[in-house]
Amino acid sequence: xxxxxxxxxxxxxxxxxxxxxxxxxxxxxxxxxxxxxxxxxxxxxxxxxxxxxxxxxxxxxxxxxxxxxxxxxxxxxxxxxxxxxxxxxxxxxxxxxxxxxxxxxxxxxxxxxx
Amino acid sequence: xxxxxxxxxxxxxxxxxxxxxxxxxxxxxxxxxxxxxxxxxxxxxxxxxxxxxxxxxxxxxxxxxxxxxxxxxxxxxxxxxxxxxxxxxxxxxxxxxxxxxxxxxxxxxxx
Numbered sequence: 001x002x003x004x005x006x007x008x009x010x011x012x013x014x015x016x017x018x019x020x021x022x023x024x025x026x027x028x029x030x031x032x033x034x035x036x037x038x039x040x041x042x043x044x045x046x047x048x049x050x051x052x053x054x055x056x057x058x059x060x061x062x063x064x065x066x067x068x069x070x071x072x073x074x075x076x077x078x079x080x081x082x083x084x085x086x087x088x089x090x091x092x093x094x095x096x097x098x099x100x101x102x103x104x105x106x107x108x109x110x111x112x113x114x
Numbered sequence: 115x116x117x118x119x120x121x122x123x124x125x126x127x128x129x130x131x132x133x134x135x136x137x138x139x140x141x142x143x144x145x146x147x148x149x150x151x152x153x154x155x156x157x158x159x160x161x162x163x164x165x166x167x168x169x170x171x172x173x174x175x176x177x178x179x180x181x182x183x184x185x186x187x188x189x190x191x192x193x194x195x196x197x198x199x200x201x202x203x204x205x206x207x208x209x210x211x212x213x214x215x216x217x218x219x220x221x222x223x224x225x
Binding site: 031033035040041042043044045048055056091100101102103104105106107108 | 118120146148156157158159160163202204206211212213214215216217218
């Protein structure tokens, strides 16, 4: 399967703990996006990378969130000191820069903060 | 603040009918428009995109764009129970690469 993959698929953590998610994009895609989706809402943009460069970060993203894409391939999203409001589905998508309108989403990581 | 509104729904249609899904957006600088389908518990899947005013057809799906009125719609002809899902409208504003999504419309197709 050459689609976008995300790990883990589910994560349950206690408030205050740190969590890290991984996204592996489609191999030839140089753009990678992170979105967050809560129940009954559409995905909300968090940040995106072109190769290893983080080009945009949402103002909604607090300092507890950090994302990396160190070699321009896979990416990690870390949430420090998790809060119950962080409970959501975290979606990763990838695209080619010249076809950035075609974003392909991974299956997501569902985070539950207890 | 750039917004994408999907206020109608949920929508229920009988099998074989035409389902019409609407979306409005706030920024006249918007350049491209997308419809994603999301089955329950799954991730969004791109089904249509449109840039120019008018209609774009792909199989049973037709996207319609009216930039003057700032709305985009999706028509699904010959609706099937397998079309039952949430349909998300998304917009790219200007040269920005990120997508701004509406909250979605849930469609149910009754057999």
